[in-house]
Amino acid sequence: MPAPVSRTGTNDRKAIMETAAFLKVIADENRLRILRFLRHGERCVCEI
Numbered sequence: 001m002p003a004p005v006s007r008t009g010t011n012d013r014k015a016i017m018e019t020a021a022f023l024k025v026i027a028d029e030n031r032l033r034i035l036r037f038l039r040h041g042e043r044c045v046c047e048i
Contacts, residue, residue: 034048
C-alpha cells in the first residue's frame with residue numbers, strides 16, 4: 001500500500017505518485033469485481 005502523504009513535504013511527490021499508481025490499479029472494473037469476489041477469502045481460479 002502506498003505511503004501516506006507527509007506533512008513535511010519531503011516525500012510528497014513520491015507518495016502522491018505511488019498513491020496515484022495504486023488507485024489506477026484498483027480503478028479497473030474487472031479488478032474491482034475480482035477484489036469484491038475475493039473479499040470473503042481465497043477462491044479457486046476456476047471460480048473467478
